[in-house]
Amino acid sequence: MSPRASSTLRPFLLGALALSAAACGGEEETPEPIVRSVRYVVVERDDGASQRTFSGAVRAGSSSRLSFRVPGRVREVSVAVGDRVEPGDPIARLDPTDFQIQLQEARASAAQARAQARQAEAAYRRVRALYENQNASRSDLDDARAARDSAQSALAALGSTVRRLQNQLEYATLTAPAAGTISRVEVEANENVAAGQVVAELQVGEQLEVTLDVPESRVNDIARGDAASVRIDALQGLEVEGTVYEVGVPREGAAVFPVTVRLAEGEERIRAGMAAEVTFRFEALPDAPRHHLPPAAVGEDRDGRFVYVVERTEGERGVVHRRAVEVGEIGEAGLAIEAGVEDGELVVTAGVSRIHDGLEVRVPPREGDEGGEGGEERDEASADSDESSADEAPE
The missing domain is CATH 1.10.287 (Helix Hairpins)
Structure with a gap:
């Protein structure tokens, strides 16, 4: 065979050898699909009660607005806010x-x-x-x-x-009528005041109260005698018990109602003027929803609102199923679910928009759970990892 013919057949021989080698090697194996983890909660029935916290301020049980009985020019103001005074102590003096x-x-x-x-x-x-x-x-x-x-x-x-x-x-000398604490000073030296004009406010008595404003949507849930929890941040988050003493009427043009909560006696560190956080617990109505889920667990499309419920298969595997739900209002416990879920079911709480009905997922056990069930949330690291996994899940 001539050298020219040999060079012409060489590519064909190489191709034949490659096909032969492929045939001898067999078929390639298909990689196993990746099963992603999901973040989930176990549906649990609750009592339907809720809590609301409102901001207020501590004051004495009674107060006196002190004023001069005669007009004149203020020569001296003897007190400042927070000062403790005894009966007869000078508050301010006019030029005599x-x-x-x-x-x-x-x-x-x-x-x-x-x-x-x-x-x-x-x-x-x-x-x-x-x-x-x-x-x-x-x-x-x-x-x-x-x-x-x-x-x-x-x-x-x-x-x-x-x-x-x-x-x-x-x-011309204004004195304290009783023992108490100065909560407000309204005038300064060299200022002209009229008779009856408020000069200072004196908080009198050992019984302390917290005054706060409650919106009209919640005022009907509060009544005289109801219990409340009061937190004082200025005292390292001190918490004391309180009782609703009065539910007032709104000021003209206001949509909030003044509420007074009396504090339990025995805590001497609390002073009038301190900021307070008052928490009320509202009992649920008989027909109130008994299940709540994180709002992120509920998806919505043209067919309505839905959740993905995980059905366990074997081990840590499971399959998600889409299920329609009826929802209520969002509260501190989460989004109220009026129908569509049952106690003990596992509901996906992250990446809802990235998964689909029938998708196989991994359902890892949560710390402290037996068999991967029970509890409300996993530890933070596991939750963050699962949320990332759910967002990457195929559609």
Whole structure:
């Protein structure tokens, strides 16, 4: 055979050898499909009760708004918010100069009137003596008596003026009417105030209360005497028991109702003015849903809302089945499921949009479970891993 013919047949010989080798090697094995893990919860019946927490502030059981009884310019404010005061302790003082001047003028006028009253009394006695000796007429006696009575009346009026001005001078100093804690100060030095204008607020009494606002959608669930749990973050999350003391009426234009919760006695560290978190437990209605699921567990398409329920097959394997559900409102316990699931079923909670009916999945046991059932959630690392796996699952 010529060299040229040999080069022409060489590619064909190589191809034949390759086909022969493939035939001798047999067929390639098909790889086993990857079965992904899913994150799930076990459906459990609950009592349907819920909890709501509202923010409020601690105050004393009773309070007094302190004000001056006279107008004037504030000379000094003696207290600050949080100060503890005893009966008679000064709260604030007005400039007493004007009151002192008026009192001095009234005292001078009273002294003059006192002298005139003595003079009129002496004149009356002389005229009466002359009248008894028939040396003065009846008219002279009546005139002397009238002058004496007039002078005495003027003296009495000026005496009342002096006492009133003395009281006003005393009113220029505002004092605490009872022991308590200053919760608010409304004025500053050199500020002009009117009579009756609030200067400070005094929290009185050892009984502490928490005031809070409750929306109209929940106020009918709260009644006088209901129990509540109160948390004080300023005291490292201290929790104390409380009782609803009053459910008020809303202020004009407001959609919230003021509620007062009285704290149990015995905790001396709680002070008026501290922020508080009040938690109420609301019992479920007789027809309330008894199952709740995480909202992420419920999918929705044109056919309605649904969940994927895992049916165990063998070992840690299972098959997911789509099931229609009826849902209610979302609360603290999750999304209420009114129909479609039963106690003990396993419901997929992550990657719902990436799985389909009939998909085979791995159902790993959760820490602390026997046989992979029971409990509410797996540990965080396992949950994150499973969520990632579910998102990567084939459609």
